[in-house]
Amino acid sequence: MTSGTSSEVAPRGRGRRPGGADTRAAILEAARKSFAAKGYDKASMRGIAREAGVDPALVHHYFEGGKAALFVETLEVPVNPTELIDGILDGDVDRLGWRIVETFLTVWEPPERRDALVALVRSSITSDEAARMLREFLGREVFGRVAASTGVADPQLRGALAASQMLGLIVGRYVVRLPALVAATREELVEGLGPVLQSHLVDRAATPE
Incomplete structure (x- = not known):
């Protein structure tokens, strides 16, 4: 029987994504999926944050206008x-x-x-x-x-x-x-x-x- 070594990599759970260049894109992609699956009314900022793997505060940081602003951007509408x-x-x-x-x-x-x-x-x-x-x-x-x-x-x-x-x-x-x-x-x-x-x-x- 072989024993484990220090070079083995332990499974890594899904953690929250830190703020960075790709965080906003990840939030938008999660929002698109959430709005498509649940509709506008039932999609939530907290659920979108969970899907994107980020803290809910980061969603509000990138989209200060809340769910409405996030929805408008997912549809690429040129006006809010x-x-x-x-x-x-x-x-x-x-x-x-x-x-x-x-x-x-x-x-x-x-x-x-x-x-x-x-x-x-x-x-x-x-x-x-x-x-x-x-x-x-x-x-x-x-x-x-x-x-x-x-x-x-x-x-x-x-x-x-x-x-x-x-x-x-x-x-x-x-x-x-x-x-x-x-x-x-x-x-x-x-x-x-x-x-x-x-x-x-x-x-x-x-x-x-």
Whole structure:
């Protein structure tokens, strides 16, 4: 029987990855897997850290905006929707619907952004996983957040109704390219859809008798 020697290497358990050049990439890869498997709502920062083999504090260090910021980066979206929502909410609630349409069009119009955003929408149409992630993210972090800020009744439903209007516009103007929507000016679209979003997201005060 042979005895062990000092040159033998003991099995090494999975430890936490220290911060370094590849740590951020490992977190992003773990996040992609987690979002794909669980969807946006059920994925957690702690679970993503565990999958990446890092301390949860490192995830927050690299992605200070939390789960929303991490999700946006995994999809390689060229803008952070949560930052845009801050701008939308910082204004008169009486013009909220119009401001949403104006903001979305401002984001989508530049050609350098449009290709990436159209690719994202196309993937959500053809992939159940992508559709679930986008649906949950828009519902919670974008339109759900706007609806909740106004105190509207049933904010998740009202936010979903608003999201359906904007997704319809995006698909019609940039993906399917309906001629009338393509030809419409930004001002026409803002004035046409602004009141619709306003009705979904802001409860009108009762008219005195």
